[in-house]
Amino acid sequence: QNLRIVEVFAGAEAAPGAEYVELQMFAPGQQFVGGYGLSVYEAADGLVGSFTFALNMTNGADQDTILIATPAAEAFFGITADMTMTGVLLSAGGKVCWETFDCVAWGAFAGPSAGVGVPFSPRHPVFALEFSGRALRRDVSGPSRVAGLDDTDDTDDSDADFFFAAPAPKNNAGGAGSAPSSTCGDAALAGLEQCDDGNASDNDGCSGLCRVEYCPDGVIQSGLGEQCDDGNADGSDACVATCQFARCGDFYVHAGVEGCDDGNNVDCDGCSALCAPE
Numbered sequence: 001q002n003l004r005i006v007e008v009f010a011g012a013e014a015a016p017g018a019e020y021v022e023l024q025m026f027a028p029g030q031q032f033v034g035g036y037g038l039s040v041y042e043a044a045d046g047l048v049g050s051f052t053f054a055l056n057m058t059n060g061a062d063q064d065t066i067l068i069a070t071p072a073a074e075a076f077f078g079i080t081a082d083m084t085m086t087g088v089l090l091s092a093g094g095k096v097c098w099e100t101f102d103c104v105a106w107g108a109f110a111g112p113s114a115g116v117g118v119p120f121s122p123r124h125p126v127f128a129l130e131f132s133g134r135a136l137r138r139d140v141s142g143p144s145r146v147a148g149l150d151d152t153d154d155t156d157d158s159d160a161d162f163f164f165a166a167p168a169p170k171n172n173a174g175g176a177g178s179a180p181s182s183t184c185g186d187a188a189l190a191g192l193e194q195c196d197d198g199n200a201s202d203n204d205g206c207s208g209l210c211r212v213e214y215c216p217d218g219v220i221q222s223g224l225g226e227q228c229d230d231g232n233a234d235g236s237d238a239c240v241a242t243c244q245f246a247r248c249g250d251f252y253v254h255a256g257v258e259g260c261d262d263g264n265n266v267d268c269d270g271c272s273a274l275c276a277p278e
Contacts, residue, residue, distance in 0.1 A: 002027035004102045004154055009167045010091040012133040014189045017087040018076035020069035020169050026149040031060030036099050043093035045111025051085045057172045063148050067171040077169050077177030092128040104158045117157030123233055129212050133192035137165035184210035215243035248275040
């Protein structure tokens with residue numbers, strides 16, 4: 001079938017059970033989904049839920065969508081799902097498949113890579129919280145059809161095919177949902193906020209947009225003790241995985257500069273105080 005998964009939403013801090021999966025057509029006549037369904041897996045690839053359409057959809061135009069959502073998501077976004085599901089999407093890591101036609105994996109998923117490639121954004125050390133309040137959205141800007149979904153937008157590599165975006169659920173009737181509003185800085189978690197520490201300041205663990213600040217998110221938070229932040233967890237470059245400047249004695253061997261690094265600056269232990277083999 002010419003249907004692909006285009007959005008996955010695993011809930012928000014204010015609404016952890018508000019979950020949905022959205023499918024989208026890239027050819028006309030794809031409304032005949034009766035008897036087909038979704039399968040949801042946890043990080044070790046164990047099945048945690050399956051949901052099968054009892055009926056076909058009404059609308060089957062090219063680019064039409066189909067929404068599978070929990071009742072909590074229907075209430076949170078003010079939208080009616082085309083099929084309801086239970087809350088089984090695990091934000092820390094998992095996989096969802098539309099039959100055998102398409103799968104997407106994220107976070108700590110460690111099952112077979114066939115059909116999913118690299119799970120989306122495994123580089124985030126606090127992926128579950130970073131995913132909170134955001135949707136995984138398929139990139140449909142491929143060169144063969146820049147204005148909509150087509151088969152070239154699915155490369156079977158989740159990290160290449162998806163990105164974080166504001167959730168925008170849309171059902172088969174064309175109805176669009178929207179999240180409740182919130183006031184960042186009022187110390188009350190609401191809407192799509194990941195945190196709310198009662199102020200609108202950055203550099204204190206919760207940004208002025210009520211997003212969690214962490215190492216390595218690509219922004220230097222000196223208030224969190226960061227010296228640098230290059231947005232990756234690579235310990236071998238100039239900014240190590242703990243967001244500190246690379247130095248001899250930090251346990252990371254920096255190619256071309258150090259021959260060893262045993263985490264100290266002591267001589268006579270096999271690796272010298274200058275990080276040279278002894």
